[in-house]
Amino acid sequence: MRRWWLSRSLRMRLAVWYAATGAGVWVVCLGVAAASGVWKPGTSASLLLTLAIGSPGALLLCGVAGYFIAGRALAPVKAMVQRTRSLSAKSLSERLPVANPHDELGELATVFNQTLQQLESSFAELRRFTADVSHELRTPLTAMRAVGEVALRERNPAILYDALGSMLEEVGRMNQLIERLLLLARGDDDDMPAHLEAGPVRKVLTDVTEALALVAEEKQQQLDVDCPDYLLAVFDPALLRLALINLVQNAIRYSPQGKPIHLRAFAGPDAVVIEVADEGPGIAVEHQQRIFERFYRVDKARSRAEGGAGLGLAIVKWAIERMGGSVELKSEMGRGSTFRLRLRTLAA
Amino acid sequence: MRLLIVEDDEKTARALAAGLERAGFSTAVAHTGEEGFFLLNAEPFDLVVLDWMLPGRDGIEILKTLRARGTKTPVVLLTARDAVEDRVLGLESGADDYLVKPFAFAELVARIRSLLRRAAPAEPLKKTVADLLVDLEGRRVSRAGKPVELTPREFDLLVYLLRQPGQVVTRAMLAQDVWRETNRITPLDNVIDVHVAHLRRKVDEGHPTKLIQTVRGVGFVLREEATV
Numbered sequence: 197m198r199r200w201w202l203s204r205s206l207r208m209r210l211a212v213w214y215a216a217t218g219a220g221v222w223v224v225c226l227g228v229a230a231a232s233g234v235w236k237p238g239t240s241a242s243l244l245l246t247l248a249i250g251s252p253g254a255l256l257l258c259g260v261a262g263y264f265i266a267g268r269a270l271a272p273v274k275a276m277v278q279r280t281r282s283l284s285a286k287s288l289s290e291r292l293p294v295a296n297p298h299d300e301l302g303e304l305a306t307v308f309n310q311t312l313q314q315l316e317s318s319f320a321e322l323r324r325f326t327a328d329v330s331h332e333l334r335t336p337l338t339a340m341r342a343v344g345e346v347a348l349r350e351r352n353p354a355i356l357y358d359a360l361g362s363m364l365e366e367v368g369r370m371n372q373l374i375e376r377l378l379l380l381a382r383g384d385d386d387d388m389p390a391h392l393e394a395g396p397v398r399k400v401l402t403d404v405t406e407a408l409a410l411v412a413e414e415k416q417q418q419l420d421v422d423c424p425d426y427l428l429a430v431f432d433p434a435l436l437r438l439a440l441i442n443l444v445q446n447a448i449r450y451s452p453q454g455k456p457i458h459l460r461a462f463a464g465p466d467a468v469v470i471e472v473a474d475e476g477p478g479i480a481v482e483h484q485q486r487i488f489e490r491f492y493r494v495d496k497a498r499s500r501a502e503g504g505a506g507l508g509l510a511i512v513k514w515a516i517e518r519m520g521g522s523v524e525l526k527s528e529m530g531r532g533s534t535f536r537l538r539l540r541t542l543a544a
Numbered sequence: 545m546r547l548l549i550v551e552d553d554e555k556t557a558r559a560l561a562a563g564l565e566r567a568g569f570s571t572a573v574a575h576t577g578e579e580g581f582f583l584l585n586a587e588p589f590d591l592v593v594l595d596w597m598l599p600g601r602d603g604i605e606i607l608k609t610l611r612a613r614g615t616k617t618p619v620v621l622l623t624a625r626d627a628v629e630d631r632v633l634g635l636e637s638g639a640d641d642y643l644v645k646p647f648a649f650a651e652l653v654a655r656i657r658s659l660l661r662r663a664a665p666a667e668p669l670k671k672t673v674a675d676l677l678v679d680l681e682g683r684r685v686s687r688a689g690k691p692v693e694l695t696p697r698e699f700d701l702l703v704y705l706l707r708q709p710g711q712v713v714t715r716a717m718l719a720q721d722v723w724r725e726t727n728r729i730t731p732l733d734n735v736i737d738v739h740v741a742h743l744r745r746k747v748d749e750g751h752p753t754k755l756i757q758t759v760r761g762v763g764f765v766l767r768e769e770a771t772v
Binding site for chain 1 (some may be wrong): 626627646723726727728729730731734735738739759760761762
């Protein structure tokens with residue numbers, strides 16, 4: 197019985213409820229009228245007659261009226277169902293009709309539309325990402341193929357040797373790219389917890405500058421560290437080092453010869469702040485929003501020539517956010533760029 | 545030294561066998577887990593290079609069976625799986641070393657040699673290659689009798705190259721063993737290149753025989769070679 201009832205359409209069930217309510221009200225009204233003496237049925241036969249004809253009448257009348265009312269009320273739902281049925285991964289740009297944004301169904305449609313919006317943008321991002329990955333993998337493959345085919349016509353061992361070396365370099369580049377992508381993909385899954393511990397920030401900063409000192413020296417750049425000895429923050433040393441090495445290497449790469457790079461750290465009101473500042477050309481505002489995106493490059497030709505795939509800053513952001521921190525860029529054309537990391541303090 | 549290579553991809557297996565034979569090992573190749581297991585029962589090997597993903601019995605199964613029977617033959621596990629849990633599982637199953645595909649062949653040779661060397665006698669405190677003399681204890685270096693001043697990092701780098709004379713050392717190996725970088729993603733390649741360039745300047749400049757060579761696309765090697 198219950199299964200049968202639940203398998204009726206909502207419209208039908210509502211109509212039945214209306215009908216039952218209508219008949220019930222009819223009987224109660226008759227009862228009240230009779231009891232209060234407003235209505236005096238002549239005989240018990242006429243009472244029965246009134247009940248026997250009136251009740252089904254009320255039942256039918258209310259049922260039919262209810263059927264139409266429910267139909268009207270549910271019309272937006274029907275429209276939503278039809279529209280939803282036509283949705284697919286390819287047509288996520290469609291939206292459900294919102295008949296009246298203030299009622300419950302309108303609210304449902306609005307929420308559903310928001311979800312669609314999010315789905316649409318993640319699908320678009322995925323498509324773009326796949327295209328970017330294919331492109332990035334194809335670039336070294338193209339180089340390898342070209343070098344290999346040209347080398348096949350060679351007989352000179354020195355040139356062959358060089359071609360093999362060049363192909364191996366591309367293999368290394370692809371391998372690095374894949375490793376980075378895997379790291380970021382794994383990060384999205386969130387199954388690799390950071391090993392957070394409280395530690396002195398200065399040690400990490402001096403570690404990084406020590407590792408990169410010689411590289412900076414090649415460009416006569418000074419790496420200076422300004423950080424109190426006692427400054428503590430909560431971080432994963434390997435992740436912080438990864439982020440800082442990426443940032444400082446970028447600073448060395450993109451700022452001119454002889455310009456110093458400043459690493460500053462201090463305790464802010466609610467976070468420990470680490471800044472990596474260069475005196476380079478700066479980054480235009482239109483790039484600043486997107487610079488942390490995977491594969492986004494400010495100067496495509498140049499960064500590829502330097503061996504970058506446009507993943508460095510995405511990795512920085514990933515690493516810092518894993519530690520519950522945040523990263524932002526402040527930059528003005530001609531006045532250098534400052535990357536500001538915020539890490540959790542001990543108290544927080 | 546006889547090595548068993550268990551690897552299902554024929555191209556890889558052939559390249560590994562050829563490369564390892566050139567490096568002075570004798571090899572046998574198995575393409576499936578069963579075949580590998582059969583060979584291991586049939587003849588003694590000094591070391592096994594074992595692929596994780598194999599048709600039939602996979603590498604981990606073979607490894608566990610081997611260890612359960614008390615076989616102590618060193619095993620280098622090869623795999624494309626590089627998540628931390630995978631590494632832990634691999635090592636806990638009894639692997640002596642773990643190499644993520646695609647690996648540099650030079651690194652495989654270095655790992656194999658280091659596993660086979662474990663029982664070897666302690667190394668001498670002074671080492672020479674051509675006219676280069678390195679005093680490991682006093683951390684002093686001289687070339688053709690003249691002292692060479694090195695920073696601590698450059699010294700470590702030189703010693704690392706010296707410990708595998710004639711063998712190519714990759715940047716990944718240097719990052720891990722000389723820079724002690726645990727995270728393979730950390731970009732240290734140009735840091736290493738700059739240090740090697742400095743070391744080369746100090747060790748080789750002004751000498752007709754160059755000792756520190758770059759092998760393009762792979763890494764570096766310490767060996768006597770007249771400049772071409």
